[in-house]
Amino acid sequence: MQKEKYITILSNGTKQVLNVSTILYVLMIEKTAEIHVSGGKVYETRTTLKELETELGDGFLKVHRGCLVSAMAIHNITDHINLNNGESLIYTLRKKNQIIAQFQEAQKCLISGFTREGIPETEKEYRAHYRSFDAMPFAFADIEMVFDEESRAVDWIFRYGNPALAKLEKLPLEKLMGSSFGSLFSNMDAKWLRLYERAALYGETLEVMEFSPEIDAWLKVICFPTFKGHCGCILFDITEIAFTKISSDAENALMRYFGRLPETDGQL
Incomplete structure (x- = not known):
């Protein structure tokens, strides 16, 4: 696996250390960068896209002048950039071939880095x-x-x-x-x-x-x-699979999981 990489930002007056592998994409809103990370959290910081582009490195693609996207977060590229978490982003369509080539190259580099070390042989x-x-x-x-x-x-x-x-x-x-x-x-x-x-x-x-x-x-x-x-x-x-409730907290857990309450077998 690649060595973990981190960046440090100031967000809402608090220093935040972010694992680069958790960053999905960055959007610039005027002079503020919105850093979207896995899990749905967004960090805002005052910086430039160019500075972040340098800090984040080659694993991020500049898809338009105000957006960087992690190659690892991309599911596929159609008329939108479709992310693994279900989100879709717009990009500069005239650069479609260039962006697809960059994405494919990033994926090739990831795969070529695989070794057989530690993997069973038989x-x-x-x-x-x-x-x-x-x-x-x-x-x-x-x-x-x-x-x-x-x-x-x-x-x-x-x-x-x-x-x-x-x-x-x-x-x-x-x-x-x-x-x-x-x-x-x-x-x-x-x-x-x-x-x-x-x-x-x-x-x-x-x-x-x-x-x-x-x-x-x-x-x-x-x-x-x-x-x-x-x-x-x-x-x-x-x-x-049968659903069963074993505590008074079960309904809250099921609501968080399914967004609704499934039928249960009635056991407590």
Whole structure:
């Protein structure tokens, strides 16, 4: 992983030390810079975009004269710059090709920095590393992302899976391990690629509830970075999950999580 980098700013009279890897983008509002970081917080500081551009370094793209965007925060570039957190930003359209090239170069540099150091070499070594997951009641997999020549995620390879994964995928482990998802399922949905790419490349921990046409099931998936270029995936068949309240705080927690109260089994 790259060495952590920090910048120090003065925001609302208070000195703030920001981890550059958490900064999504910077917007200039007259002489004030709005620094947007992961988690939704915004820091305001009096500085110039040029000064921040120098401090933040090559990992940030200048997409118009008042905006810097972290290459790590970008999901894709269409008529807007679409960020991993769901936000969209405008950019100078006449520079579209230049901005896309810069983004692709930044991603290539990230991928080229991957090494095999510390990564298991064989299926036996993967099984030894993840042996504590063998008896878990939920499906778990370690997957290695596959990238094309333009550094886009196009598939993934199963490097470890537990028996619960084989049950969920409806395939034996010996067929899953070492195989790419695309070679096993002809109807692969690209939405999973984007999710796993974010975890593997940018170190995000993400959760999603989506329908999987490949196995005809609604899934809850939690993915997180493991080895370089890999991510771990915990998968639940939603139909097998029952909600239950165990304390008076449960409703507040559920509201924060879902934005509403799901049906429960009535247990306390």
